[in-house]
Amino acid sequence: MYSGKNLWFRVFVRRFIAFLKFFKQDKFCMVGAIIYLIFIILYIFAPMIAPYNPHEMIKVDGKLLFNAPPSAEHWLGTTNMGRDIFSQLIYGVRPALVVGFSAAFFVMVVGTLVGLFSGYFQGKIDNFLMRVTDIAFGIPFEPFVIVLVAFLGASIWNIVLAMALLLWRDTARVIRSQVLTVRERNFVEAAKVSGASHLRIIFVQIAPNILPLSFLYGSLAVGWAILTEAAVSFLGFGDPTIVSWGYMLHDAYVSQALSRGAFHWFVPPGILIMLAVMAGFYIGRGSEEILYPRLKKH
Amino acid sequence: MALLEVKNLEIYYQTKRGTSKAVDDVSFELEQGKSIGIVGESGCGKSTLVKGIIRVMAKNGSINNGEVLFNGKDLTKISEQEIRSIRWKELSLIPQAAMDSLNPVYPVLDAFVEILTLKGNMKKKQAVERAKELFDMVGLDQKRLTYYPHEFSGGMKQRAVIALALALNPKLIIADEPVTALDVIVQDQVLKELTRLREQLGISLILITHDISVVAQTCESIAVMYAGKIVEKGLARNVLKNPTHPYTMGLANAFPNLKEPDKPLISIEGSPPDLVDPPTGCRFAERCPFKIAQCTQEEPKLVEVEVGHFSACHRLAEIDELREKSKEVSTWEKVMS
Amino acid sequence: MGKSNVIEVHDLKMHFPVRQNLFKRNSGDSLKAVDGVSFSIPKGQSLGIAGESGCGKTTTGKMLLQLYEPTGGTFHFNGEDVTHIKSKKDIKKFRKQAQLMFQNPFEALNPRFTIFRSLLEPLIIHGIGTKEERVTLVKEALERVNLHPAETYFEKYPHQMSGGQLQRVVLARALIIDPIFIVADEPVSMLDVSVRAGVLNLMKEVTKSMELTTVYISHDLSLIQYMCEQTAIMYLGKIVEIGNTREVLANPQHPYTQALISAVPVPDPDQKSEQVNISNHVPSPINLPPGCHFQNRCPYAEAICKQEGPELKETTDGHKVACHMVHDKNNLFKEKKIVTV
Amino acid sequence: LGGAKQETVTEEGEDPVVSEIDDPERVIRTLEILTRPQASSPDEFETANLILEGMQQLGLSAELDVMPWEQMSDIVWYDRDQWDITGWQMAARPERLDPDEFIYNLFHSKNIADGYNFVGYNNPEYDSIAEKQRVEIDKETRKQLVYEAQEIIANDVPYFFNVNATLNYVYNNKVFEESSIKEMAGLGIKNFWTYIHATPKGEQKDFILNSNDNIQAVNPLYISGSVDSWVTELVWDRLMRMGEDGLPKPWAAEKVEWVTDTEVKVTLHEGMKWHDGKPVTAEDVQYSFEVPLTDEVPMYKPFVENIEKIDVIDDLTLTFTLKAPYAAFETASLAKINLIPKHVWEPIIEDLKTKPENAESYQEEVPIGSGPFKFSNWKFSEELVLEADKGHFAAPKIDRWIVRIVPNMEASLGMIQNGEINFLATYLGDAQLLQQKVNETPSLTMVSSTDLGFRFFAPNLRRAPFDDVAFRRAIAAIIDRDLLVGAIWKGFAEPSDSIISSALDFWKNPDLNYPSGGVEEAKKILAEAGYEWDKNGKLLYPEGNTEQISK
Amino acid sequence: MIFTLWVIATILFFLFRLMPGNPLAAYIDPTFTKEQQDILLQQFGLDKPLWQQYFIYFGNLLQGQLGDSFFFKEPVLEIIWRVFPNTIYLMIISLLVAYTIGTLGGVLLAWKRGTKTETTGIVLTLLTRSAPQFWVGMVVLAIFSFHLNWFPSAGASTAGTVYNSELEKLFSLDFYHHLFLPGLTLSIYLLGLPLLLMRSNMMDVMGEAYVDMAHMRGLKDWRIMLKYAARNAALPVITAMAVGIGYAIGGNVVIETVFSWPGLGRLLVNAVTSSDYPLAQGAFILIAAIMVFMNFIADILYSLLDPRVVRR
Ligand SMILES: Nc1ncnc2c1ncn2[C@@H]1O[C@H](COP(=O)(O)OP(=O)(O)OP(=O)(O)O)[C@@H](O)[C@H]1O
Ligand SMILES: Nc1ncnc2c1ncn2[C@@H]1O[C@H](COP(=O)(O)OP(=O)(O)OP(=O)(O)O)[C@@H](O)[C@H]1O
Ligand SMILES: NC(=[NH2+])NCCC[C@H](N)C(=O)O
Ligand SMILES: [Mg+2]
């Protein structure tokens, strides 16, 4: 009944089912996951869904079709330069997810590693890493992004870079405090007594226990990244060649969509940003209880 | 009339899996100035029972049925306001986690002043005096009143909480595992202190513990709980010397006794049943070496086996015989396989 | 140093540097968690360590498992000096021979691992067996601790099992790599009384059949009495009394041991214990004053107790006590009961 | 990022020219178009997009290089051979009412190395015309020269002209008399004369306008941002001022007489006082014109370099002797130099001589001038307040002149509507929208005037393919200036074909042969000049030419 | 704290000097003449090797010299100082408002746990956390200023107001009239953290033994809520305030631009856009100093309020 191979396979299947259950477990979480899922579908099928190229200035009878109100042809109307807003919105999901997920990935990886190491190795390594974290906490994030983007050029990758350089800090702190409690659990000692090396203990024993937490922080970072991109775009440091939601809002803003009452232009990107960010929060079980679980110092 | 009379009390918790009958048809009574120990395995409903008595269960818990007559008043029926005024004034509780039951950001004195001014109608000055008196009573240094809880050791905190419980001269103190986390020497002292004060002040006591030795040393009566029900109750001496329920017998076997070095320890294999979906019949049947067909079909009622000594077992008729058998290791080994 | 002693420690010490909280500077003070303990355990025998909370039982156990590096003294394991082993190879070799059982079975297993995975870990670490053999080994280990049929437990997670079962799994994990030495730190204190005996009996049986050397840590003297041949009573980092269990418990010499024993409740309403009335003020283990550590609580303390720490000396065969009074006054107070302070 | 990136847009109906040729050597490299981001200059950015589109239709590969203004000007000015095309604009300034500044500075070969001729236009014929018009005192003769210069430019196409925008300003007609708001040709109603004449109708006697830029400095010896110049203009008098008609007229000078071609006699107004109460003297005036010759006032040096000497005749009279005749002397010098009090500045300048800094970095605590407004209060990043000097010979009617710093354009628009400001002096947004809002608000009046400045894209003539007139003409042709006016400027602009704005009808040459005609015409021009297309439709250099610049 | 600042300043030094492009470009305004550039090079020691520059930089920093702004041609510190108070007012007042309301709101949500109110509350709060601030700012501006005309749309005072001192400004109604909208926007943004944190802390604390005990003592519910639960739950919120400062500063950058608030954040953005490196660097250092300082204060505050933290 239990041949070795069979067993390994079953372990894998169980893992996967557990993963799915994690999402089903909570309504908030489900909503978040569904939002992401929709976005991912939009990401993949954007060219098929969007009726126009987001950059195209649409001309009708040789005349630019600018500031068109919503219509059957242009669901959300056109921009002041005759671009199809709905298409921009659909394409905007791409940079959003790219920035969101890549930033989240780095934030998660760096934060988790720092947290794991400083939590596990007390003493010098911990002191050092925590000092580094303190320093990261002393650097104001938005100004840092702005300066970095100003130096390195307006590209979404530089926003990702800035996040990777700084925003691992809360993740690291939280993961560390979690590791501090996990490492006190007896099974860690058991692993040690069994002769497991430090790295094995960290990655095999402890990591699975804090992974949900870093996953959670990752999902929050997705939101931060999208918001940051939007804010940076708004301040005029955005990547002008990429139609992101932030860019759209910025475009709408400088084109005075607000004064013009062009809510079909000004509102949808904002809502999508909110949805994307909320989805992150929702996946984080819709609350910040895990976001800042006791910033208690250890 | 007894000071406290619990009649057919049922307390249910609503959980995701269904209704958990944590306390099911429990009755006992306690005379003024007497003490009763409630013992049982973890999760058998001891804490729920006493929380139910003063109606401070978790939000998902509710009293489903039964009466709690305290001084003739049914605590399950009176208004929230009324019971609030009874709490601590007439009936106080030392909770299971007494260690953590003081607000960590205020000095210990604050808890005394609060309760004494709010419920005892004292002026602040009087309250401080009374607090000092209480500290003396439980053998704590008065100076420590101004310390924060974390500056107390475990035993000291326990004493402080006992002092707090005595603050308004209650008629009844309920102590939920007051000594479990303490070292033996301290445990011994705290228990003796409690007994002394109780006798001195004529207070009744309900003591919850899973250690029958503690009951043996502290209480006159005992009630043995299993899976939400009382399976045996009576005077401690009677019950412990002459257990009439297989579960009580098992417990006695499982306890090491320093005075009997050669006594073998015997465990009761298995674990208590799920309270959401308890088995029909006797709840202990599954783990009982003496079970017969009837046990899994019919629920045994508490029967008085001698004066004031009740037991809920279908085989009470042959109980003496079973008691002898129960002392053998082999008896208990068969059960689970 | 008899060859047959698996454990031999001499004057073993563990001093922790004291941290000050807010500004995290070392003050130079140290916390003497274990301050010179010596004992030896012959192969297949067991030693019980008892004492009140914080007296250094766990710390001692951890040193015996190389989880702490002692700050003083020597530690011989199976005849080899392992006080300060450093090389990875030596440590691994040691780890294969010494194992641990914990107080809290709910924490002793990684909650994210199945039972199978937990038991597999030590095999992977020590590279024991092929994948197929490992399955068999795990199965055998589970059966050895009476978990039948083993397969039903393979894919369970710890939270799906009862404490008693978990503690058996923990034991199985300790045994799976065939150690010769086990430290059991309060292995049953979290378990319900009704199932404690099962675990204890199992341990007793297994250690006997495998000829394991064990250290059993507990503050419950009656359990130590049940489990161990030898008993050591610790107080504030020192062993105050050690010897054959029956002898120590039936005939305690040190005032602290006497107090301890008389405080243990018995499940018999007719045998009420006497009032133990020693002060319950345990001094802080940081910066202990010179002299006997028990001196401030001891009803018999005299001038000498404040100046000089008593040494652990033999009174009767194999029964050692660290008390000036016992030695100097020649059991002067032996018949007296401890009554007042 | 796939589809979200800029993609080549080929319009249906336009067949790309394709041939059999396959000669990678001759393929024109990817041309970079520098432009400011949409945020700071939506029109430039969108125009760049349109040009890009046109170039791509021509078979060129091109891309936008978006960067902030500072970075862009850095490249254009200091790496003069490192760029291909850049968006640019010439702003309206009073002194530009005279054509000299544009004609001479922008294209004279003397300015190629480090002057204003950043495109590198070099034409000896043009140079001589540009020099001649400078010294020609006779207006009609000079006009012909200016016409000729414009013709050359229209043919040689050193700039790709876009539009002369309209300058759109709005004021609150409930606060100010309509007749007191003065419009200047090429500058609109936001001008000195409006500030002087604006007459309050009621209680509100403050003239409150907005600026989106911060005020850098209030310093008569430093040419800084444009908002700053609004302030300096008001605090410091000048001998002459550009009048409402666009011609210089005496101001602090009561009379300006040309004694000879190179000698000018100036008589000051009587009774002028500095804001600290001291009288304004001829010596102060002399000092004001001499100080830029020291190294401490580098920016004003060019405006006085042509002065040989200044003689003080008496307290109110002085004569200027020029090194050579100079047609624009009144505009470029007399109407340019701020009159400063010698007693204030002499010690400061002496002190600065010992320091690395110069007068540009000196900020007076309370700036002292003699102008119609006195400095009152400056809340950094928020507002600057000037107070009318009621004793001035041209005392303003308003009490205070307040400029509010409002970087948020939408907010500026909101503020003029709800009365927080009563003069909208900076509005970078959509003029059509502004018009609409003004129409909805009875209290507002909008005045649009054609800008004397112009918008354009500048090619780098130092680099192939822009060294070729034909290529430049082709690119010029693809820029549909009418589309720009319609789509980007929403009608609030005029197509431009010259450095001289139609706002200056005296100087503007109306008959210029500037290329147009769209992509078709451009293809024709290129084909005629020998350009060809390869099998992929990529534009190739004419036979024998290859791409010299590798990226 | 000093150490952290030192490291941040060092990072900044290298960030501004080792970035791609001409390292000197960061310090020299290209419109200067050659000699002027040389003089400046010397003045900042940019002709010296990097390590010497580093010491000069720190020497200057310690004397409070952050160089002269390219744009304003004035000492950076002097410029920063003019807008610094405005930023602090906006930040502190918004923080106080957000943390007061957030804390109380958190108590309320915890109190209402399991009800619709709670779910709605959480969703609303998350909405405030997810909305881009500038977007919220613009909408708030459009509604309350352009449309309703209740509040002014820009600046920190009515045109032409003269304050003789900061204090006078702080006590003037006009100032708060102007502060209201930016403060509101920033507060909305900051509100989420303390609110949700407080809520979850409350839930934790309400499970603590001492809260149970308080119930057993028959104390009134509100008393238990405030004195037992809230008082303890609020402690981590204090620590979170340090994080809140970080958010606030981020918020300031954007909100000051939207509301034309004369503050440090806007100054920084302007400085960066106009390549005014000394000013950008100065503003950055000051902002970082605020953050580090506030972190420190939060630590101290925490240890003052929590008796369990040992003080010596
Ligand atoms: N709030 C609750 N919701 C649902 N079930 C609960 C709740 N509190 C307790 N229970 C369940 O009710 C049963 C009785 O719990 P209770 O705390 O009364 O046991 P106990 O006898 O006091 O145990 P212990 O000795 O561990 O204190 C247990 O099965 C427990 O899991
Ligand atoms: N890693 C450590 N660093 C500093 N002090 C420690 C450390 N581990 C234990 N101690 C201290 O050493 C002393 C002995 O602790 P130990 O855990 O050995 O006691 P114990 O006898 O096992 O107590 P318990 O019965 O409560 O388990 C205690 O005062 C404890 O606070
Ligand atoms: N204001 C923001 N948008 N901040 C986003 C960053 C959030 C991050 N937790 C921090 O360090 O502050
Ligand atoms: Mg309980």
Ligand SMILES: [Mg+2]
């Ligand atoms: Mg221990």
